[in-house]
Amino acid sequence: MINFKEIEQKWQKKWEQAEIFHVKEDKNKKKYFCLEMYPYPSSSGLHMGHALNYSIGDIYSRFKRMNSYNVLYPMGFDSFGLPAENAAIKNKSHPKIFTENAINNYIKQMKELGLSYDWSRTLMSHDPNYYKWNQYFFLKFLEKGLAYRKKARVNWCPDCKTVLANEQVHEGKCWRHKETNAQIKQLEQWFFKTTEYAEELLNDIEKLDWPERIKIMQRNWIGKSYGTEVMFKINNENWKVFTTRPDTLFGVTFMVISAQHEKLMTIVTKEQKKQVEDFLKKVKSTKQEDMDKLEKEGVFTGAYAEHPLTKEKIPVYTGNFIIAEYGSGMVMAVPAHDKRDFDFAKKYKLPIKEVVQPLIIKKDGEDAVRNNLPFKQRDAVVCVVKHWSENKYLCLKWKQVSWNGFIVGGIEKGEDTISASKREIIEETGYKHVKFVKKLGNIINSQFYHKLKKENRWAHFQGLYFELEDSKKDEISDEEKKIHDITWVEKENVGSFLNADDDMKIIWERVFHENAYENSGILINSKEFNGLKSEEAKEKIAKFLESKKLGKKSVQYKLRDWLISRQRYWGTPIPIIYCDKCNIVPVPEKDIPVLLPEDIKFGEGNPLETSQKFVNVKCPKCNSDARRETDTMDTFVDSSWYYLRYTDNKNNKKPFDKEKAQYWMPVNQYIGGAEHAVMHLIYARFFTKVLRDLGYIHIDEPFPKLFNQGMLHKDGFVMSKSRGNVILPEAVSKQYGIDTARLFLVSIASPDKDTEWSDKGVEGSLRFINKIFDYFDNVKFGKTSKIFESKLHKTIKEVADSIEAFKYNIAIIKIRELFESREEEINKKDLEIFVKLLAPFCPHITEELWQRLGNKTLISLEKWPISDSKKINERLEEEQKNADRLIDDIKNIIKILMDKGKEIQKIYVYVLPKELEFYNKGYIEKKVEKKVEIYSVADKKKYDPENKSTKAKPGKPAVYVE
């Protein structure tokens, strides 16, 4: 029995004493900065899920270290924040005491996991030496105009008792309180101008080597859209309206202004005032959670806007579905071409004016007017085809032209789900110009299929989508149509044709009367712009508007400025003083840090307001009585630059030394969970760009490479304290050793996938480790066989590549496979290589084994072995495979004969003469557990009573058994 505990403690102590993980800037070495997202130190400590997270980075760092990199691998704590404050209130303690206890516990546990952090570089965000620089940066941002204060409609969480950033509200609820609806309040708050960098934040996503889905999430979050601002006149006043579809400008039949719009009441007429006010009351009382199910509602404001081009009078409504903050908080509604507008128009019986008609898409991708088809626009083309396989219910029930000019076919349901191939269709219909169309399914399915399915009609719809090859369209003769039972029906006749069948009528109605056409097409009813394609029309209309000063092209982002004020205690005080005379006065740089006061009372409201000493100050400008800002900063400010502080964590004069940051940055590998896709990762990128522009650093992006690790599950759920399904590292460590646990965690699945903890599984890893120790006890040092040497050198490369790609599971499999082919005798150097391969995964036991091999050095500081391609002998390995196949054959024969009750004494193998050397008698005997005799086929003296040797083939020896 291996005493894991003893081994672990022994080596942890040695590592610490020798300070081997401490790094210094060294210009002569390639640097590598490996970083995990720093944790919030929870009082419940680490569980196995955390162990997995940090092991991923540790393995990587150890691997890089062995590859001669100067590896910066630090750890710190995101120690400000609400949970600590709330917990402290609950326990009548102080958040500081609370937090620091938790941190100490974390550090202890992390050390026990064998994580190779450079603890000399640690940081804690609640440390004044750290948050001082938050204040410093705030002042710099302020100077640059990147921090500002404004009154705004903000999200307020009644549980957190603070405002939230846009990013912290999910589905109308607080990100911390899934049950709590965010309320809307009007407050004076501090913001960082993230929007100033929206464009760069968006463009640079492209450069990042991040998981694609995170990149997509960021793109969506920034949400850039191109469009046009159009001026509408209301009461002779200009109102800007943003639209992405200026091509539909002539289809505007009403306008909708957000119910939350500041200037809404200025346009409401006397007659409508009461109605609007009632409506606003209703909107206000609507809970956020009902919002998603909410129907579009609105009331008429009484006002009319003047259409910039047609000068028509357009009624202005106010509606609950318009976002006040986006664009200008007012939209031009084009019901014919926007689903929301369409719904609204239907509900309030507003006119619908069509200005865009569908086009067909030709094979070469160019648009053509649909009129080129042998049937007319929006005609339903019904194609009835007889069944093509005997009595199989097959009947192409209908076909019709989809919006894009494709013919869509459906099959009536029968007993089975039916489908037909293109070939079958062609054969049966004789209609040669049928082509399958890619992606068309989306158009069809989203629009019709699901609706039909919901109504339980057409349950077995199976899509058949065809495109008429354009060039052939004209060639379809009436003759051909007739022959093949294809009936084309013109629009005006289709009604009567369809009358025979209710299902078809329903489809007809849906298609032609119940949808807005949202795709692009060709313009109609748009005066001089008629006949233009949408894309052209967008340009031309925008230009035209511009020339008349009625609008201009514009770009909109969904991204909002970052609201950083929090009305809570446990955070960085915002270094601002309000003076009645001088207004907003920044705290002078020499006076920071503005320390968090200790004499505060928790209770109602912001605790900071209860400290008179803190609140009452003299104005730094005029020295009269002034008041300190009592809001603190969002803790995401802390995490927006902590990675930079690691490069120089003890600096009192500056946030960090420029040279040092230059040496270490950017973070080569960032590791963390996907939950930070839009919060932390956007803020940190924003900060980096600002600091670059302020001259502190030289990089554009802090984290060029990001790895998202998966979550550890237990009993099917994510391991978490609140769920009560945690496995503690201490317990596992005691029973199996922490290296065993690390090995197991990382070998279940690829580390970016969620994995399930299993006790049985760890035992498997333990067996492996035991076998290794066992091998070390019995191994004979001598010469390594060629075949093992070949495998060894192949494995070195495979393991390195797998680690590099974060495929730790594969790396471990390769190590296991190598170990399985071990031999009793081995060269000591080669055994050392084997230990090294395992070292990043199992740091403690490999140190121990390394020492047992007589080494005085630490394996953690050893060099990763070099794979010698000259030693890789594919032929040998191929031969061994042949031998293994032979063994399989022999076993197979033995089994058959045993089943028949025969006794087996000896095996005779007949090999082609030049293959004789490939087959090792001892090896085969061992595997087959029988005596074996190997002969060359050419051997005259061979024992071969049944003349089996004639069956021998290259690579496949013949066998005789008796």
Added chain:
RNA sequence: GUGGGAGUGUCAGAGCGGUCAAAUGAGCUAGCCUAAGGAGCUAGUGGCUUAGUGCCUACACAGGUUCGAAUCCUGUCUCCCACACCA
């Protein structure tokens, strides 16, 4: 609704055009070792078949491309995640 991802043997989980009845664990079965083993070792683990390496059926379902598909394409179903009235 929009956008992403996934569906593989008893289970977990690799593979992502041929070397695949498919790595590696776990489980199960048999044999060995033992006083005994829930310890260890060895082997087997889709079906059929055979003194031999053969055949069949398989990687959600249905089609397609290809000389060849678990792997590529299309559609369907199921599950997971993110965003959500962004004009």
